[in-house]
Amino acid sequence: MTKPATILAQSGRPDRVQGSPVNPPIVLSSTYRNSGTEPGNIYARWDTETWNPFEQTLAALEGADFPALVHSSGMAAITTALHAARPGRIVAPRHSYHASLVVAREMAEREGGEVVTVDIANTDEVVSALPGASAVLLESPTNPMLELADIPTIADAAHEAGTLVIVDNTFATPLGQQPLSMGADIVVHSATKYLAGHSDVILGAALAATEELHQTMWDYRTHTGSVAGPFETWLALRGMRTLSLRFERITANAAELARRLADHPLVEAVAHPSLPDHPNHERAPRGCGVLTLRPKGGREAADRLVEATSLWLPATSLGGVESSLERRRRFADEAETVPEDLLRLSCGIEDIEDLWEDLDRALGVAVR
Ligand SMILES: Cc1ncc(COP(=O)(O)O)c(C=O)c1O
Incomplete structure (x- = not known):
């Protein structure tokens, strides 16, 4: 299998044909020539080619079967991920990134549910909060307390309880751990941080373990329009190379x-x-x-x-x-x-x- 450093240097580049550029071009176009008779891009809120190299590269790094879904920010990606869960109770680390808790609470309470915060390092406490929960949002390490979760054990228990497992992998990066291989259903990133890596971009991404979840999140991103700009996405891929x-x-x-x-x-x-x-x-x-x-x-x-x-x-x-x-x-x-x-x-x-x-x-x- 291709190693992460090689994926980072090589993935998402144009085909190697005579005269092709080494980097993908930035395409600034909101719409496409499309008469509806043949497949192809239609409108840039749905899909646009400047996203694809970033999305494919991040998917390869995370070991995902489906392309990452780039979003306008980490919070936009987290909102999309939470929306993929059925309405209900959300279990989250008491020391989650605080805006994630704000969004989770707002979403859960609007739908008659609630957010239950737990000590994510205490696996028994997390597992006993899972029955009946719609989603568990994991951070490991947590922000800012650096607590560490037993992701595989929690994911197993969550699946038994019918609970969706979302892992925010911003701190660890896919080089530190690949949550999909540990049982996560969805992985989210604030690409603003290590992925882009130069404090010059706000960007996020979500990745799914199944085609159904990928489609649900693709639909939500497209309909709510929490989409990323081509330039930001290009900058993030450029930063990710190193x-x-x-x-x-x-x-x-x-x-x-x-x-x-x-x-x-x-x-x-x-x-x-x-x-x-x-x-x-x-x-x-x-x-x-x-x-x-x-x-x-x-x-x-x-x-x-x-x-x-x-x-x-x-x-x-x-x-x-x-x-x-x-x-x-x-x-x-x-x-x-x-x-x-x-x-x-x-x-x-x-x-x-x-x-x-x-x-x-x-x-x-x-x-x-
Ligand atoms: C762990 C974590 N998740 C998500 C976010 C939100 O990301 P963004 O600022 O790109 O929306 C942050 C931001 O600090 C974060 O630290």
Whole structure:
């Protein structure tokens, strides 16, 4: 089987005929010459050729039988995925990306259902919430607490209960884990993050395990119009070409920083799936670019730390080539079980010693 790095470099390119370009062209056209007598593109909300190379490449990476469905954002893809479930109760990690919970609640409550939040690392708790649920939305690692789920066990129990399994694979990327092979029915991505990888695009994608789910999501995307622009999709594919190099460097940086921070005298707590004291270390994906840090001195010290860094960019989002950090509880709708002083660090591809020096110096300024 073709390896991920090769798929990333080679997939989605034009046929190798004399004079053909190496990259797919960006087609800017809302409609197509189509008299209805022969197959072919009709209207760009339905399908447009600039999506196809991205959609095929991501499907190959995720081991999916059907092309990915590119969306205007990760949230648009999550909305589509949730819509593919029958109305009812949705089970989700208490530390899901907060907008996913907002959308799930709105959707479930409108239909007379509810969202039940669980500790996704506690498999017994998740499994006992499944009977009668229409969908379980998994994040592993969770955003921002980096809890790890036992995806195969939860997926088996969900299927027995008739519950749709949706996995948000944004943090792990398909290089870290392939949820369809672990039992997921649908995989979603904020391609804004590691896939596109350069903090210059908002984009999402959803992938299905079955043709029926693929068609349901294709219909929803098409009818609601949560479609991506050709330029954004092209940029995401361009960024994705280097995903394997970026992800390798980013996750090596994150693991090494976590290891050093764990021994830092001014640090209260550090979490990263690679650390031996992570409670579900054995469920870790092959790499994670995010780590969390709680400095000594509480919320004030955390705020000072964000201000004191010079390389680390104070910014939300993650998955870019540049390192960034933020205190998650600055957002009013972040879960109250996320500690006030928790900083989420998104590691970039910079030199590890420069990143370390900046953090170490900023800790010295922030912790009084
Ligand atoms: C895990 C996760 N899922 C989904 C999203 C939403 O993605 P987007 O901002 O592309 O809509 C985010 C955004 O931060 C995220 O972190």
